[in-house]
Amino acid sequence: MTSAGDDKFTFIEGVKNPHSCTVLIQGSTDHAIAQMKDAIKDGLRATQNCVEDEAIVPGAGAFEIAAHVHLEQFKRTVEGKPRLGVEIFAKALLVVPKTLLENSGLDVQDKLLRVLADRENKHRVVGVSVASGDPIDPAIEGIYDNFLVKKQMLGLAPVLAEQLLLVDEVIRAGKSMKSDGGMQG
Known part of the structure; x- marks a missing residue:
């Protein structure tokens, strides 16, 4: 059990063959959180494109x-x-x-x-x-x-x-x- 602010979270680590993950986002405002979510989605989409294209410029x-x-x-x-x-x-x-x-x-x-x-x-x-x-x-x-x-x-x-x-x-x-x-x- 780990604390982040007032909330408590359970982290499962060391899984040998993970197929998913959870990203914990904290921010001072809803707008800041929305911006972080967008940045993460953009990064994941760029990574997906890179893997599928097998090419970058x-x-x-x-x-x-x-x-x-x-x-x-x-x-x-x-x-x-x-x-x-x-x-x-x-x-x-x-x-x-x-x-x-x-x-x-x-x-x-x-x-x-x-x-x-x-x-x-x-x-x-x-x-x-x-x-x-x-x-x-x-x-x-x-x-x-x-x-x-x-x-x-x-x-x-x-x-x-x-x-x-x-x-x-x-x-x-x-x-x-x-x-x-x-x-x-």
């Missing part, structure tokens, strides 16, 4: 940075309008490292340019440090993303962009906003 925006650099090189081999599409898709991939930098309160443009230059000059896997914004090797830092998540991202991004382009009318607050700028009710 470098995190910290490294996948997106590498894909951006590759598409920028590929763009040189494409002519006409498709070239613009490749360029736009390459730029769109940088949203992930930009968001990491912005959420860290860092100078996004300055730090991103430094990271891209490091990637292009040293031809190595590079991600962004959320602490400093400097280039890092995510594998050394132990930062990885799920392969399945990146695969789904690459598959869904063009589909969502196409769907947005097909929108011919925006409905806002119960009113229709036509392209002529007038509102109709």
Whole structure:
């Protein structure tokens, strides 16, 4: 019998072939407990994806940075309008490292340019440090993303962009906003 606060718990340990476990969560508020539960579920889902995929990719925006650099090189081999599409898709991939930098309160443009230059000059896997914004090797830092998540991202991004382009009318607050700028009710 072990105490945790006012509650008493019985822990069964040393089971030779366990197939389940219980995670004890304590927090000062219901909100804090809910956040911990979400974090645990996210971690378990990421672990499940990793086991099922049998693959991971470098995190910290490294996948997106590498894909951006590759598409920028590929763009040189494409002519006409498709070239613009490749360029736009390459730029769109940088949203992930930009968001990491912005959420860290860092100078996004300055730090991103430094990271891209490091990637292009040293031809190595590079991600962004959320602490400093400097280039890092995510594998050394132990930062990885799920392969399945990146695969789904690459598959869904063009589909969502196409769907947005097909929108011919925006409905806002119960009113229709036509392209002529007038509102109709």
